[in-house]
Structures are given as structure tokens and as C-alpha cells.
Amino acid sequence: MEGKTMITYNEAELRDKIHACWVGKNIGGTMGTPYEGKREMNDISGFVTDKGVILPNDDLDLQLIWLVAMEEYGPYQMNANVLGEYWLKYIPPEWNEYGVGKSNLRAGLLPPLSGEIHNSKWKTSNGAWIRSEVWACMAPGFPEIAVKYAQMDASVDHGMSEGTYAEWFTAALDSLAFRGGEIRELIEQALSFIPADSRVARSVRLVLTSFDKGVDYRKTRELLVKDSEDLGWFQAPANIGFTVLGLIYGEGDFKKSMIYAINCGDDTDCTGATVGAFLGILYGSEGVPSDWSEYIGDGIVTKAIDASCWKAPATCSELTERVMKMIPAVMKAHWIDAAISNGATDLSDEEDNKKAKHAMKELEFYKPYSYFGADVVYAQMYVSFAAKPQIKEGESLTAYITIKNRFPDPRNFYFKPILPEGFAASAYEKCIHVAHGDVTGFTDTGSAVWSVTITAGERLEPVNKVIVEITSPGKAMAAYVPIVFLG
Numbered sequence: 194m195e196g197k198t199m200i201t202y203n204e205a206e207l208r209d210k211i212h213a214c215w216v217g218k219n220i221g222g223t224m225g226t227p228y229e230g231k232r233e234m235n236d237i238s239g240f241v242t243d244k245g246v247i248l249p250n251d252d253l254d255l256q257l258i259w260l261v262a263m264e265e266y267g268p269y270q271m272n273a274n275v276l277g278e279y280w281l282k283y284i285p286p287e288w289n290e291y292g293v294g295k296s297n298l299r300a301g302l303l304p305p306l307s308g309e310i311h312n313s314k315w316k317t318s319n320g321a322w323i324r325s326e327v328w329a330c331m332a333p334g335f336p337e338i339a340v341k342y343a344q345m346d347a348s349v350d351h352g353m354s355e356g357t358y359a360e361w362f363t364a365a366l367d368s369l370a371f372r373g374g375e376i377r378e379l380i381e382q383a384l385s386f387i388p389a390d391s392r393v394a395r396s397v398r399l400v401l402t403s404f405d406k407g408v409d410y411r412k413t414r415e416l417l418v419k420d421s422e423d424l425g426w427f428q429a430p431a432n433i434g435f436t437v438l439g440l441i442y443g444e445g446d447f448k449k450s451m452i453y454a455i456n457c458g459d460d461t462d463c464t465g466a467t468v469g470a471f472l473g474i475l476y477g478s479e480g481v482p483s484d485w486s487e488y489i490g491d492g493i494v495t496k497a498i499d500a501s502c503w504k505a506p507a508t509c510s511e512l513t514e515r516v517m518k519m520i521p522a523v524m525k526a527h528w529i530d531a532a533i534s535n536g537a538t539d540l541s542d543e544e545d546n547k548k549a550k551h552a553m554k555e556l557e558f559y560k561p562y563s564y565f566g567a568d569v570v571y572a573q574m575y576v577s578f579a580a581k582p583q584i585k586e587g588e589s590l591t592a593y594i595t596i597k598n599r600f601p602d603p604r605n606f607y608f609k610p611i612l613p614e615g616f617a618a619s620a621y622e623k624c625i626h627v628a629h630g631d632v633t634g635f636t637d638t639g640s641a642v643w644s645v646t647i648t649a650g651e652r653l654e655p656v657n658k659v660i661v662e663i664t665s666p667g668k669a670m671a672a673y674v675p676i677v678f679l680g
Contacts, residue, residue: 200524200531200545202333203538209477210371211330211516215253215509217447217469217481218326220489222250225455225465232426234411235456239448244488249496251286252466256327257498257505257512258283259346263331263519264504269526272565273304273345280349283502289427290315291497294350300656301677303564304345306582308352310679315356317392317428321347322359323463326470329367330516331523334540336365338527340386341552344559353561358387359429362397363436363467370474372540376440377401379475396420396434400441410442414457432460439468447472447482527552558595566594566674567663572606572627573597574663574674582678589648591620592676594661598630598639604665608643611660615650618659645676653680 226248228235242248262279263271277298287295290308293315297307308316325343332338343364347357366383380397387394396417403413414435421431435457443450450472454464472480491508498505506512517533524531529545540546558565563577575595584590596606604627610618621644628639647659657680663672 198539198542200529200542201536201539202520202531202533204533204535206477206538207333207371207520207533208513208517210333210474212509212513213473213476213478213481214326214330214367214470215473215493215512216478216486216489216491217471217473218253218466219247219250219469219493219509220481220485221451221455221465221467221469222252222462223248223489224451225461225463226250228455228458228461230426231458231461233458234414235458235461237452237455239452240485240488245490247489247492247494248462249494250462250466251495251497252323252463253493254495254497255280255284255324255346257493257495258502259324259327260506260512260515260519261502261504263523264515267526268331268342268519268523270568271342271345272568273348274565276345277304277307277349283499284497285499286497290318290320290350290356298349301658301675302656303566303675303677305348305352305357305559305561306564306677308348308350308354308357309561310581312350312352315350316352316354317356317424317430318351319356319359319427319429319432319460319463321351321356322363322429322433323460323467325360325364326367326474327516328364329371329474331519332368333371333520334368335524335527335529335546335549335552336368336383336386337549337552338523339364339368341555344556348559353559355392356429358391358393359433361386362393362433363471367471367474370471373475376445376475380437380440392421392424392430393433396430397437400434400437404441410438410453413438413442417457427460432464435459436464436467439464440471443468445472445476445480447476447480448485564677567672569663569668569670569672571598571600571604571665571668571670572630572663572672573599574672576674576676578678584647584649584653584678584680586649586651586653589646590678591644591646592659592678594643594645594663594674594676596625596627596641596643596663598627601629603627603629603639604668606641606643607664607666608645609662609664610645610647611662612647613650613657613659615652616659617648617650619646619648621645647676647678649680655680 439454566574
């Protein structure tokens with residue numbers, strides 16, 4: 194189109210930043226792992242491992258699998274359900290939130306229900322935000338897009354809680370780092386992507402306020418521990434705070450920032466790795482000390498990936514190249530033309546930035562008791578409940594299906610509940626009308642909500658499903674949407 198500009202990335206600069214991200218991640222993970230779980234101040238100054246040794250760190254493992262999922266399934270069709278299936282396929286460990294999320298997935302609970310149910314202990318934990326870099330690197334400079342995918346990711350095992358908000362924050366922070374700027378300013382911008390009253394935001398603000406008052410970093414660390422003592426250890430608010438502490442008090446110096454973060458203790462492999470990844474993106478390889486990058490090398494050592502998965506990248510260089518290949522596709526999925534070339538980086542196109550912001554609208558459909566139901570090309574379906582979806586024999590609950598029309602013509606949709614024996618469905622319409630959608634995908638689409646009241650029979654399973662068949666005249670495909678609830 195005449196006069197149309199496009200998003201452009203300088204190839205060498207982009208490759209350098211992404212590679213420095215992964216090398217920085219490995220440096221922090223290896224340096225922090227020997228101190229993981231210690232509940233007191235550390236006093237480190239560098240590596241305690243031998244040269245060339247990279248300690249296995251699950252912070253990176255899931256990101257490699259997310260990359261494989263994006264390569265195989267595609268960014269346009271990606272959703273939390275797909276990520277959940279890849280998790281079940283390639284990640285064997287059952288520890289902590291991993292175990293809860295996988296158990297719920299196997300029982301038929303879709304994200305974010307898989308992260309909400311039976312998970313009060315781990316919803317606020319660290320497992321999600323430590324794996325956010327891949328989304329930032331596939332959406333460099335466009336935090337809205339990075340946060341959209343981060344939500345899909347976090348919801349699998351953290352539902353809609355502090356652990357998820359933490360990943361929104363780090364995904365936004367790392368994506369913004371591709372645009373450059375002052376660390377303090379980038380942190381402030383990233384805060385705008387999470388609820389202002391969240392515990393994660395409170396921890397970040399505590400660090401910023403303490404720094405402004407000239408409080409020593411050790412004292413600030415004590416304040417974070419006290420502020421989060423009701424949550425316990427290995428939880429996101431305090432550890433996000435330790436990470437931000439390293440960045441703010443380190444004042445852009447890689448070694449100083451890393452040492453400060455790890456010296457705070459707790460989940461040290463995570464805090465160190467996140468500091469290293471962010472500074473790698475912000476400053477590129479020049480910001481990563483050569484003696485540390487040469488000490489750690491270019492390899493990747495995994496911890497939680499099934500040995501049968503030969504598709505995971507084996508080096509930071511391979512990971513970088515495969516991520517770079519995904520960037521134009523991710524941008525295109527959001528109707529943004531992006532070119533990687535020898536020219537200058539230019540992310541300023543006003544229309545493309547507006548399109549990127551539309552990616553955040555999808556977050557409106559994610560609530561604690563909601564999930565992505567189906568996609569049949571011409572429409573998407575989301576299921577939601579007003580409260581925890583649990584009933585006893587003979588009791589009733591109401592489920593809601595929101596339909597997003599993805600085609601530019603208004604449509605009628607017909608509904609047919611398929612019930613387990615002894616169950617009943619009432620108070621529902623057989624047909625609803627949905628206004629026209631928008632084929633471009635970056636303005637509001639037509640949507641409507643259908644509801645049904647389900648009454649349980651005399652026998653309930655621990656997890657129950659009502660399948661709703663949804664059809665539209667003139668369309669060949671039918672959607673089969675599961676309404677999942679607990680007995």
C-alpha cells in the first residue's frame with residue numbers, strides 16, 4: 194500500500210540481543226542454582242562451578258517446548274489448551290505447580306481451571322514468570338503481544354493469580370527492553386500491564402520507593418521478606434522484588450545486578466537468570482561481561498524435557514536463530530508487517546502499534562473460572578462460570594459461552610447440549626444472533642453470550658463434562674465445546 198510503513202528490525206542488532214538474552218539466562222541460572230532455596234543473605238561474587246559447566250535449569254526447559262509448539266502449531270492458532278498438551282507430551286516432572294497443573298489437565302480441566310483448582314499453595318509461586326523470555330523475544334518491542342502469549346502460558350499451572358501477573362510483568366519488561374531506554378522507566382512501563390493492587394506490583398513499588406529513599410539493598414531485601422512472609426518462600430511477589438532490586442541497585446552493571454539479586458536468596462536460579470536475560474536484551478552482548486559469557490559458553494543443558502524430544506534447541510545460537518524465524522510470523526498473526534534486514538530498527542509505525550495493543554483485548558476473556566473452548570475458523574468460543582464450577586447430585590449451575598464472530602457477516606449460532614446420563618439442561622436458547630465480526634482482527638469483533646443451566650444427575654464423577662454442539666447455517670464445521678465442572 195502506497196505510503197504504508199512497516200516495522201523493521203536490524204538483523205545483526207536483533208540477533209545479538211536475543212542471543213545475549215539466552216546467554217545471560219544461562220549465566221544467572223548456573224550462578225544462582227547452588228544457592229537456590231537458602232533463606233538468608235548470600236555473599237557471592239561469581240561462579241562456583243567449573244568453566245564450561247552449565248547447570249540444568251528448568252527455567253529454560255518449558256520455553257524450548259513453547260518454541261516447538263509455536264513452530265508446529267503456529268502463532269495465530271496458539272492458545273493455552275495447545276500449550277497444556279505440549280506440556281503433557283514433553284515435560285515429565287510432577288513437582289509443585291507442574292504436578293498440580295498436569296494432574297488437572299489429565300482430568301480434563303482446561304487452562305486456567307488447570308491452574309486454579311487444588312492449587313492454592315502454588316498459584317502465587319515462581320513457575321510462570323521465569324519462562325517468559327521466549328514470548329518477549331518472539332514479540333520484540335511489542336509488550337502487548339508478548340503478554341498475550343504469557344497469559345496463555347501462565348494460566349496452565351497458575352490460573353489467574355499473582356504467579357500469572359508476574360509473568361505478564363516480566364514478558365512486558367523484556368519485550369520493552371528491545372526498544373531500549375532507562376531501566377527505571379522500563380520497569381514503570383511494565384507495571385502498567387499488571388493490576389495496580391497486585392502483590393507483585395506492591396513488591397516492585399517497595400523496591401523503587403526504598404531505592405529513592407537511599408535505603409541499603411540489604412535492608413530493602415529485609416522489607417521484601419517481611420512484606421511477603423504471609424505467602425512464604427518460592428513465591429512470585431518477593432522474588433520479582435529481588436529481581437527488580439538487582440536491576441535497580443545494580444544500575445545497569447551486569448555483574449553488580451546479578452550479585453545483588455542472587456545475594457537476596459530464595460529462588461536464586463530464577464532471579465539471577467531473569468536479571469541476566471533482561472540485561473542481555475537491553476544492552477546486547479556488549480553488556481554481558483566477556484569473562485562470564487566465555488566461562489559459561491553457548492550450550493543449553495535441560496532438566497525437565499523428555500529425552501524423546503529431539504526438537505529442542507541444543508545451543509543458545511540455535512535457539513536464537515529459530516526464535517528469529519518466528520518473529521515475522523508472530524507479527525503477521527497480529528496483522529503487522531515486520532521485516533528483518535540490514536536497515537535500521539524502526540518500531541514507530543502508529544497503525545501497527547495500535548494493532549499490537551489489540552492483542553490485550555483477549556485478556557478480557559480470561560477470568561479465574563473461564564477457559565478457551567473452541568476455534569472453528571469463523572468463530573471462537575470461551576466458557577465461563579460466575580464461581581467455582583462445582584455441584585453436588587441434583588444441584589444446578591449456570592455456564593456461559595461467549596462467541597466471537599471472526600467473519601464480517603452477522604451469523605446465527607445453534608446450540609445442542611449433549612448430556613451425561615441423568616443430567617438435565619434448561620433455561621437455554623436454541624439459537625442466538627451474533628453481530629458481524631472484523632476480518633482484520635485488530636478492531637472489535639461481534640460477540641454474544643449464550644447461557645445454560647445444568648442440573649446434575651444422581652451420579653457425579655470427580656470431573657464431569659457436558660458437550661455443547663454449536664453450528665451455524667452455511668458453515669461446514671461444527672464446534673464441540675466442553676463445559677467442565679467438578680463433582
